[in-house]
Amino acid sequence: MQLVCPAGNLPALKAAVDAGADAVYVGLRDQTNARAFPGLNFNDEELRQGIAYAQARLRKVYLALNTYPDSVRLSQWYAAVDKAAELGCDAIIAAEMAVLDYATRRHSQMARHLSVQGSATTAPALRYMHERFGISRAVLPRVLSVQQVERLCEQAPVPIEVFAFGSLCIMVEGRCQLSSYVTGASPNRHGVCSPASFVRWEEHDDGGRSVRLNRVLIDRFEPAEPAGYPTVCKGRFAVGGETFHALEEPTSLNTLELLPRLASAGVAALKIEGRQRGVAYVASVTRTWRDALDRYKVAPDRWKARPEWQAGLAKHAEGHQTTLGPYHRHWH
Amino acid sequence: MHAMKLSLGPLQYFWPRERTLAFYREAAQWPLDIIYLGETVCSKRRELRTQDWIALAAELANSGKQIVLSSLALIEAESELGVLQRLIDQGQGWIEANDLSAVQLCRARGVPFVAGPTLNVYNHRALAMLMEDGLRRWVPGVEQGAVLIDELRAALLEDGGSMPELEVIGFGRLPLSYSARCFTARALDIAKDQCGFRCIDYPDGLPLATREGRPFLRINGIQIQGEEITDLGPELATLRSLGVDVLRLYPQAEGMADIVAHFDLARRAPTAPPRIGARNGYWHGAPGMRSVDLP
Numbered sequence: 001m002q003l004v005c006p007a008g009n010l011p012a013l014k015a016a017v018d019a020g021a022d023a024v025y026v027g028l029r030d031q032t033n034a035r036a037f038p039g040l041n042f043n044d045e046e047l048r049q050g051i052a053y054a055q056a057r058l059r060k061v062y063l064a065l066n067t068y069p070d071s072v073r074l075s076q077w078y079a080a081v082d083k084a085a086e087l088g089c090d091a092i093i094a095a096e097m098a099v100l101d102y103a104t105r106r107h108s109q110m111a112r113h114l115s116v117q118g119s120a121t122t123a124p125a126l127r128y129m130h131e132r133f134g135i136s137r138a139v140l141p142r143v144l145s146v147q148q149v150e151r152l153c154e155q156a157p158v159p160i161e162v163f164a165f166g167s168l169c170i171m172v173e174g175r176c177q178l179s180s181y182v183t184g185a186s187p188n189r190h191g192v193c194s195p196a197s198f199v200r201w202e203e204h205d206d207g208g209r210s211v212r213l214n215r216v217l218i219d220r221f222e223p224a225e226p227a228g229y230p231t232v233c234k235g236r237f238a239v240g241g242e243t244f245h246a247l248e249e250p251t252s253l254n255t256l257e258l259l260p261r262l263a264s265a266g267v268a269a270l271k272i273e274g275r276q277r278g279v280a281y282v283a284s285v286t287r288t289w290r291d292a293l294d295r296y297k298v299a300p301d302r303w304k305a306r307p308e309w310q311a312g313l314a315k316h317a318e319g320h321q322t323t324l325g326p327y328h329r330h331w332h
Numbered sequence: 333m334h335a336m337k338l339s340l341g342p343l344q345y346f347w348p349r350e351r352t353l354a355f356y357r358e359a360a361q362w363p364l365d366i367i368y369l370g371e372t373v374c375s376k377r378r379e380l381r382t383q384d385w386i387a388l389a390a391e392l393a394n395s396g397k398q399i400v401l402s403s404l405a406l407i408e409a410e411s412e413l414g415v416l417q418r419l420i421d422q423g424q425g426w427i428e429a430n431d432l433s434a435v436q437l438c439r440a441r442g443v444p445f446v447a448g449p450t451l452n453v454y455n456h457r458a459l460a461m462l463m464e465d466g467l468r469r470w471v472p473g474v475e476q477g478a479v480l481i482d483e484l485r486a487a488l489l490e491d492g493g494s495m496p497e498l499e500v501i502g503f504g505r506l507p508l509s510y511s512a513r514c515f516t517a518r519a520l521d522i523a524k525d526q527c528g529f530r531c532i533d534y535p536d537g538l539p540l541a542t543r544e545g546r547p548f549l550r551i552n553g554i555q556i557q558g559e560e561i562t563d564l565g566p567e568l569a570t571l572r573s574l575g576v577d578v579l580r581l582y583p584q585a586e587g588m589a590d591i592v593a594h595f596d597l598a599r600r601a602p603t604a605p606p607r608i609g610a611r612n613g614y615w616h617g618a619p620g621m622r623s624v625d626l627p
Contacts, residue, residue, distance in 0.1 A: 068454040070480050071487035098457035118432075119452065122407050125432035128439070132461070143512035148408055171509040171556075172406055175450055177620065180475045181508050181558055184619035188452065189475065214619065217542040238541045239519045239551065246540055246551070247515060326512040332524040 001262065002269040003293055004062070004161065005286045008040040008276055013050040013061075015283040020290030023060035025093060026050060027191075027275060031073075032080045033064040034117055035275040036191030044083065051088055060090035064275075066115035068096045068174075068188040078102050085110050093139070095119075095174060100133035114138040116163070117188070119174035123155040130157040137161055139271060141173045146258055146327045150265040159268030165285060166273025167318060168253040168325050170233050178232040183214045194231045228319055252317035253325045256289075257305045259296055281316050288312050336572065336599045338592065339366035339499060341582040342402040342428065344507065344552055346531045349379040355583065356388060360395040362589060363596040366578060367392055368428055370402040370419065372448075374514070374553045375412045377529065382415050386422045393424065402428035405450045406510045406554065426468065439465040449473050449501065450510070454480075456488035459496070469497040471580065474506045477615045478567075482574055497577045502564040503591060503609060504582025505537070505550055505557040506620060515551040535585035548621075558620055563609025565598050 005021035007013035016024045027033030029041045042050060051061045063084040069077040077096070081103045084092050091111035094100050095118035103112050114120055114129050116139040129135045139161045140149065153160050169176070173187075180186030183198045194213055202210040207223030211230040218235035221227040228234060228250035237246045253273070255262065262270065270293075272285055288309050296303045314320055325331050340359055343352065359367060369392070370385045371377050380388070389399045401419045404412055413433060420427055420437050429435045430448035438445040446469040453459050459470060472481055485495055514524040516531045516538055531538075537550030537557055550557040561584070564571060571579065579599070581591060591608070598605035613622025 068452060070476075071455040071457075071484045074455050074457065074487075096452070096454065096458065097461055098455050101457060101461060119450075120432055122413055122431075122433040124413065124436040125407075128432050128436035143406065144408055145512075151410065170513060171511045174452060175405070176509040177473075177475050177506075178509055178556065180614075181506070181620040184613075184617075184622075186475055188473075189454070216548065216621075217544050217546070220543055236543060237548065238543060238545070239538060243543055246519060247511075247556070248513075329525065330523065332513050 001267055001293060003286070003289055004269050004271045005282060006166075006272055006275040006277070007050070007282060008035065008037075010042070010046045010050050011279050012282045014053055015279045016286050017054050017057055017059050019283045019286035021059060021286050023062055023090070023269070024050070024054055025062040025064050025271075025275070027064045028080055028083070030076065030080075031067055031189075031191045032069075032077055034066050034115075034187055034191045035064075036067075037276055038196075040276060044087070047083075048087055055088070062091045062093050062113065063089045064093045064115065065099055066093055066095045066117045067191045068117075069099065070189065074098055081107065091137070097132070100129070100135070104133045108134070111136045113161070114158075116141055117174040119172050121172070123152060123157070126152075126156045126158060137268060139163075142169055142253065143172050143326050145329055145332075146261055146265075149262070149267070149327070153266045160266075161269035161271055162255075162262060162267055163253060163273060164255045164262075164270035164289065165313060166252055168248070168251060168323065170248040170325075176233075182216050182232060194229070199230055226319060234318075249321065250319040251321040251323045254310070254313050254317065254322035255324060255327055256292060256309060256313065258324065258327055259292060259305070260300060260303055263296060263300070277316075284312060285316055336568070336576060337365035337578040338363065338595055338599065339578050339580045340364050340368065340592070341501070341504065341580045342368040342370055342372045343583045344373055344505075344555065344557070345535055345537060345583070345585070346374070346377045346379070346529065346553070347535055347585070348532060352380055353388070355588070356392060358589060359592075360392050360397070362592045364397055364592060366398045366400060368400045368402045370428075372402050372405050372430055373510075373555045374531070375404060375409070375415065376527065377531070377553075379532070382418050386419070386424075389422070389424060398425070400426045400428050400446055402448065403430045403434040405430040405448070405507075406512075407431055407433050408512065428471075435462065435465055442466065444468045446499070447471060449507065456484050456491060456493065459484065459488060460491065460493050463493075463496055467496055469499055469578070471499045471501070474501065474508065474620065475614050477617050478570055478574060479617055485575065495575060498575060499578035499580055500564065500571060500576045501562070502571075502579035502581055502595065503562065504580075504584065505559070505561055506612070506614075507555055507557055508549070508620075509556045511554050511556075514554050515556065516553050519551060560610035560621065562612035563607055564612055564615060565595060565605045565609075566607050567615060568598055568604055
């Protein structure tokens with residue numbers, strides 16, 4: 001299984017490569033990708049250097065072009081596809097049909113991976129993308145149980161990549177308008193979720209804090225309580241007279257213990273989430289998964305998730321909590 | 333002035349069998365042009381089974397309305413694909429395709445389809461490609477407002493294409509997101525696998541408020557909706573000038589006959605009707621819930 005790691009800048013890309021990533025995925029400094037955050041991502045020169053660094057070490061660089069352009073902005077996405085080809089990216093990761101179609105027609109030699117944002121959860125959906133746009137890999141939304149991933153690997157027309165670790169979108173990717181409903185800024189259209197410019201923290205006299213997203217109260221924290229980033233899906237709300245994390249707790253996905261099962265299922269690549277995270281995260285998480293994958297390769301029958309791997313990963317998780325998420329039926 | 337068509341969108345909630353059948357028996361008498369039938373949210377909801385929906389479609393076809401069978405927005409299991417295949421194979425009419433699986437299976441069978449609001453069509457090229465696949469009508473996603481739709485239309489015409497029928501969500505709570513998780517079961521602290529179909533107790537969804545008591549969202553099984561019932565009635569003139577062909581009204585538990593009558597009157601009246609729901613911020617290029625901040 002290939003290990004695909006995130007990089008939000010050139011130092012993170014180098015750290016991922018040095019720590020053993022087989023491929024690194026990156027984005028440009030605009031709304032063509034789903035982590036369009038201020039201060040993040042690559043300009044042309046950085047991307048050129050990043051590709052040179054990775055390819056000199058026989059690793060790959062994928063460019064995420066996985067947002068949904070409207071008609072007026074389509075040419076900007078086309079230009080990004082051209083840039084990926086010109087700079088020699090090993091693949092683009094795209095979700096939207098016009099972007100995939102353009103890449104297919106203009107740069108047929110450049111591999112096209114279907115992004116998680118494409119919301120394709122079934123073999124027919126993948127067949128559509130394969131027949132229409134010749135995708136050579138698909139990243140699955142984080143909604144399927146491990147049994148469903150296994151079945152899909154058998155039937156899919158292309159190799160499958162799944163999320164292994166990182167922040168957990170609990171909604172079907174590409175199908176979530178919660179940020180958009182509150183702020184007008186959407187993952188699909190603008191590459192952002194709950195952008196920082198809409199976040200307001202309020203300090204209370206007792207030392208507690210409240211956090212609002214465009215004036216909507218997402219959560220309140222006691223003085224000593226850890227406070228996470230305010231996305232709608234991880235806030236606390238009142239339902240039926242009780243206040244709790246009505247959609248999901250602040251927690252991260254960690255599938256380490258499923259590694260043998262994903263490998264047996266024929267999963268082609270494991271993806272680490274977190275282009276918005278720093279160099280330390282990328283280096284540490286990549287190193288752990290590299291070690292885990294290497295040891296599995298040497299002795300699959302004797303492989304066990306080591307406590308020190310799990311402890312290291314938990315340190316990088318939201319709220320220091322991890323979950324198997326939708327891979328495990330109980331999460332549903 | 334051509335009268336805009338009125339459609340009854342698929343029932344998003346889970347109602348008891350008799351209530352559902354009675355609702356549609358009444359709806360057959362309402363001044364609607366199109367009725368969408370079927371389960372779009374959760375495949376475990378089986379007060380009406382697939383064969384029941386197909387039979388209901390056949391029965392309602394006699395009302396002179398166009399009947400369209402809607403597909404699940406999120407398909408995970410093979411059994412759900414089997415249901416989708418049966419909807420497509422019934423051979424009576426169009427399908428509302430709410431994911432790419434439905435597009436692929438319709439395309440393979442040559443069955444015309446309506447692109448539902450979760451299909452993610454954001455530009456004219458995607459729309460043109462789906463038209464090659466059999467798309468006949470397009471329901472834009474909830475976050476697309478007047479300007480985006482107008483720009484798409486202009487780009488499509490400039491490319492030598494023509495718009496399919498355009499259907500806009502005119503009334504109802506906006507579907508905002510879908511998950512593998514059932515939030516109704518989570519709220520009731522029960523497992524999804526043993527959920528007891530408790531969403532049947534919430535015929536308009538389960539209200540979710542902020543910690544300061546502001547109504548915010550509705551939990552509807554694996555779907556999250558905005559709390560506000562949006563209403564584009566007062567914007568009918570803009571809708572007409574944009575070439576909107578069909579106005580979609582989502583079923584609510586109470587007063588649906590009056591709501592349909594209100595829009596039927598509005599579509600034939602020269603002046604805009606009074607507002608009976610919330611302003612839809614999205615339509616004006618603002619956050620969807622913008623209306624809460626307005627008088």
